[in-house]
Amino acid sequence: MQNQRLSPSRILEGLLFLLFVISPFYIKSSIGGTGFDLPFNISVWFAATLVIGFMLWHVASSDTITLPKNYLYLLMLPAGILLSAVIAGVVDPVTWLFRILYILAGVIFLFGLFQFKSLSVEQVLFFIVVSGLFVSIYGVVEIHQWQDFIGDWLPRSNDNLPTTIFQQVNVTASYLATAILIAIYLLFTQSANTKKLIQSLLYSTIILATYVLVSSGSRTGLLSLGLGLIFLLLGLLKSVIEHKAKFSTVIVILLLASWAGQAGFNRTADKTYKLVNAENSEARVVIYHAALDSIQSSPLVGHGIGSYKKEWLAHSPDWYEDYSTVDMPYTLGHPHNELLMWAIEGGMLAVVGILIALISTIWFIARFYGLTSLAYFSLLLPISMHTMLELPFYISSLHWFVWLFLIFVTLRNIVIDKNNQLSQMARFSIRGLSLIVGLVSSLFLLQTALAQKDIIDFVYGRTTEQPLQRALINPYFQAEARDMANRSVLYYAIENGDKQKIMQLLSQFQQELDMNPDLKLFEDVINGYEAIKDQEKSCFVAKCALKIYPWNGGLEKYIATCSRK
The missing domain is CATH 1.25.40 (Serine Threonine Protein Phosphatase 5, Tetratricopeptide repeat)
Structure with missing residues (x-):
C-alpha cells in the first residue's frame, strides 16, 4: 500500500495537481501583455519545471520507454521549427531562446506523460475541471464586482467582463469551454460508484463555467463550446443513450446557465455585427495580406523567430492606400493565426512539421477509436480553434500544458514500448541535468517574479530605493x-x-x-x-x-x- 501510494504515477499526479490547480492562481497586479508579463505564467512554469524534472528523472530510472505510435510524426513539429530557426538565424536572441525553450519543454512534457502507465488520467482531467471551477468563481466575482466584499487583492476588470487570471476574455472563454467539455466527458465515462462529491463538483463547474462563458460574450468561446458539444455527444452517443436522465440534466443545466448569462449574448451579437461590418472585416484582410507578402519574401525558412513585428511594419504600409479608412492597430505582435505566425517566422519547414504532427494525430486517433474519436477531438477543439483566431499560448502557458495533456489523453492507448538503451553514465547525467535545470529554472523564475514587480512598481509610480534594478538584470x-x-x-x-x-x-x-x-x-x-x-x-x-x-x-x-x- 505504501509503495503504491508513493509510486511515480502518484507523485506525478500530485505535481500535475500543483500545475493545473494551484500554480495558475498566483494573482498579482500587472500591466497585461504576454508571457511573464502576466504573473501567473511565472508560477505555472515553476510547477511545470518540477513536473518536467521529475519526468526526466523517471525516464533515467526506467527499463522501457513508451512512445505514441506516431512519435516520429509528432517530432516533425519541433524538428521543422528548430531547423528553420537555425537556418533563418537569430532576429531577437531573447525571444528566440524563450520560444525554443517553450517548445522543447512542451515536447518533454508530452512524451514524459507516456512513461507513467498507471497515471490516473480521469483524476488529472478532474484537476483541470477543478481549475476551471476556480476560474469560473473568479469570473463571477468580476461580473458582479464583488471585490468590495472580499478585498482588492483580486484585480478588477473593465466593463465587468470576466478576464480572470488570464486578463483576457477570449483566453478565459476557451479555457472554460475546455473545462465544461471535460466535465461532461467525465460524467458520461466515470464509473457508477463515483463519489457524489465529485459528481456535484462536475455539475457545479458546468453551471458556473457556462454562466461566465455566456456572460463574457466571447464568440470564440461560444462557438467552440457549441461545436465541441456536438462532437462530444456524437462520440459518446452510446453512453448518452444509456444515461438519458443524466443527458437531460446536463442539457437543462446548460440552458439555465445560458439564460442566466444571457446579457452576454447581446455582446456576442454586437461583436458578430462588427465582424461582418466592412471596416472590421477589412482589418483582418490587411493583416492577412501583409502576412502573405511576408511569407512570399522568404517562403522556405521564414524570417526567424521573433521577426513578426518587424515584418508587419515592413509590409502593412503597402496596403494603406487601399484600406486607409480602416481602424488598424498601430503595431502588431501576432497575426492572430498560429499557422500564419509560423509560416512567417519559420517558413514552410515549420508549417509542414506542424501539419505532419497534426494530421498524423488525427489519423491515428480516428483509426483507433472510430466514432468515439469525436469525443477526444471535442476536448481539444476550444484551445485548438482559439489558436487559429488569436494567440492563447503566448498569453497563457496553462493553455499550452492543458492542450498537451489532452493530446496525451487521446494517444495514451496508441503506444509502443521500446527498451531503454541508455548507458549508466547517460542515466546519471540525465538525473544530474534534471536537478541542475530544476534549480537554475527555479532561481530564474524567482528573480523574474521580482523583476516583474519592479516593472509594476515603476509603472504605477510606487517609490522604491532602486527602481528597475532587478528588472535590468533579468534576461526576459x-x-x-x-x-x-x-x-x-x-x-x-x-x-x-x-x-x-x-x-x-x-x-x-x-x-x-x-x-x-x-x-x-x-x-x-x-x-x-x-x-x-x-x-x-x-x-x-x-x-x-x-x-x-x-x-x-x-x-x-x-x-x-x-x-x-
Missing part, C-alpha cells in the same frame, strides 16, 4: 526595463531643460530606431527635438514614422502642424 525584462529607464531619464531632462542630456539620449534613440522602429521610441525622439526647439528634425522624424505607421492619426495631425511652424 531587461530590454523593457532599459527602455523605461531611458525614457524616464529623457523626460526628466526635458522637465529640467538639460539640453546636453537630451542630445545625448536622442543620439542613442536614433541608433535604436534603425534596429527597432518602435512607435513609442519615435514619439520620444519627436518630443526630444521639440524640447530643444529643433522642429525641422522633429517633423522629419514624424514623417519617417508615418511611413511605417500610416494609420496613426496622431502623427498625421502633428505633421499637418509642421507646415505652419
